[in-house]
Amino acid sequence: MSRVTGAVLVLAVVTCLVFVLFELLPGDAAVTVLNRGGASGAIPPEQLAALRHELGLDRPAGERFLSWVGGLLSGDLGTSLLSGRPVGDVLASRIDNSLVLALVTVVVMLPVAVVLGLWAGMRVGGRADRGLSTAAVAIEAVPTFVVGVVLIAVVALGWRLLPAVSLVPVGTSPLRRPAVLVLPVVCLVAALAPHPIRIIRARAAELAAGEFVRTARSHGVGGVRLVSRHIAPSAVAAALQPMAGSVAGLVGGVAVVETVFAYPGLAQELIGAISQRDFPIVAAAAILIAGFGIAVYLAADLLALLLSPVARRAVLTGRR
Numbered sequence: 001m002s003r004v005t006g007a008v009l010v011l012a013v014v015t016c017l018v019f020v021l022f023e024l025l026p027g028d029a030a031v032t033v034l035n036r037g038g039a040s041g042a043i044p045p046e047q048l049a050a051l052r053h054e055l056g057l058d059r060p061a062g063e064r065f066l067s068w069v070g071g072l073l074s075g076d077l078g079t080s081l082l083s084g085r086p087v088g089d090v091l092a093s094r095i096d097n098s099l100v101l102a103l104v105t106v107v108v109m110l111p112v113a114v115v116l117g118l119w120a121g122m123r124v125g126g127r128a129d130r131g132l133s134t135a136a137v138a139i140e141a142v143p144t145f146v147v148g149v150v151l152i153a154v155v156a157l158g159w160r161l162l163p164a165v166s167l168v169p170v171g172t173s174p175l176r177r178p179a180v181l182v183l184p185v186v187c188l189v190a191a192l193a194p195h196p197i198r199i200i201r202a203r204a205a206e207l208a209a210g211e212f213v214r215t216a217r218s219h220g221v222g223g224v225r226l227v228s229r230h231i232a233p234s235a236v237a238a239a240l241q242p243m244a245g246s247v248a249g250l251v252g253g254v255a256v257v258e259t260v261f262a263y264p265g266l267a268q269e270l271i272g273a274i275s276q277r278d279f280p281i282v283a284a285a286a287i288l289i290a291g292f293g294i295a296v297y298l299a300a301d302l303l304a305l306l307l308s309p310v311a312r313r314a315v316l317t318g319r320r
Contacts, residue, residue, distance in 0.1 A: 003301055007294045014290040015072070018283050019065050028057050029081035029277045055081050068283065078280035087284045091269060093170065095288065098258070098265035100174045102250045102292075104181055105188040112189060113196040113243065114236055118227055120197070121204025121235065133201065136194035144191040144253050148260035151183045166263040174263075184257045191253050192246040199242045203235040237303075244300030248293040 030051040034043050052058045059067075071078055077087035120129045139147075156164035166180035174181055208231060216230055255267035262268075266285055273281035 003298055007298055010294055011287070011290060015069065015283075015287060018286045019061075019068070022279055022282060023061055025274075025277065027277055028052065029279070030055055030057055032276045032278075033082060057081075068280075072283075072287070077284040080281055081278050082276055087280045090281055091266065091284060091288070094264065094266045094269045097168060097174055097263065098254055098267065101181065101184055101188075101254060101257070101263065101265060105185050105192070105250060106247055108185055109189045109193050109246065110243065113193045113239070113246075114200060114232070116193075117197045117200025117239065118204050118232060118235060120201040122208055122227065122231075124205040124208070129201070133198065136197050139190050140194035142190075144187060144256045145260050147190050148183070148187045148257060151187055152260070155183060164261075166261040168264050170264075180261075180263070184261050184263055187257050187260070188250065188253050192249055196239045196243040196246055199239040200235045203238040204231050207231045207234055240300045240303050241297075244297050247300075248296045251289050251293055 030048055031043065033051060034048060049058070056064065068078065077091075079086055080090055083090065116132060120132045123129045152164045155161050162179055162182050164183075166174075166184055168174050168177060168180060204227075212230065216226055254265060255270070257263065258265040258267040259271070266288070270282060270285040270289075273285065
């Protein structure tokens with residue numbers, strides 16, 4: 001219950017920060033609309049005032065904040081200030097695209113991190129361990145956008161194996177064109193997997209050198225059975241928080257990848273809305289992204305309880 005309460009408080013803080021930071025941006029949607037309509041240069045003050053009144057931007061900041069929060073609590077995400085469309089409709093298809101990209105990345109990244117981490121941890125000091133550890137540190141040090149640009153230059157433009165731009169027609173699922181997902185997913189996995197790989201490797205190496213594992217081996221337990229029953233659960237449990245951080249890091253990684261590969265996801269819509277000062281879309285997207293990160297960490301805590309007997313006993317003892 002304390003974790004849930006903390007998650008709600010974090011979401012409330014994010015809500016306040018989004019509004020405050022947006023208020024600090026110069027200009028507003030009225031200026032964007034008038035400039036887009038061809039009124040470049042000086043905008044007549046009376047025309048600007050009339051449009052700001054029409055959009056409700058002339059109300060006090062506190063009143064607009066309470067109005068927005070009230071609508072949010074009632075399930076109303078608001079209406080786009082520029083297009084007049086409901087925010088839910090604007091974000092719907094973009095959310096689907098981002099979720100597909102994130103879920104495919106998670107499905108690929110988690111087993112890759114677990115298998116490679118265990119593989120290196122059971123071969124501490126060997127060539128495989130040194131090579132994998134060095135590669136993990138090197139790749140983790142490279143910015144995501146650099147990895148994306150290199151993938152485009154080599155795989156897409158050089159080898160011509162995959163599309164350089166991940167275009168998805170409106171109303172079409174990215175899963176119908178899986179080729180457009182390959183490079184973005186590889187880019188995200190390369191950015192997010194190294195840290196949990198190193199955590200799992202370190203924990204697996206520690207367990208493999210422990211007395212319990214030596215005793216199990218002396219009793220004839222070895223190979224896959226030893227790893228799957230005695231090493232993997234504890235190693236994975238130790239890496240759950242780092243893996244949760246990697247999954248939550250999809251928020252930033254997806255934003256970069258969507259920009260590099262022109263992938264039509266939520267981050268692309270968010271960036272466009274910020275530049276156009278369309279607050280309802282910016283706020284709704286930010287809350288959804290923050291909610292995703294919070295949900296990931298809560299899920300990681302629950303999985304840690306399921307995988308770790310020590311954690312379960314601690315919880316049960318605390319309840320008693």
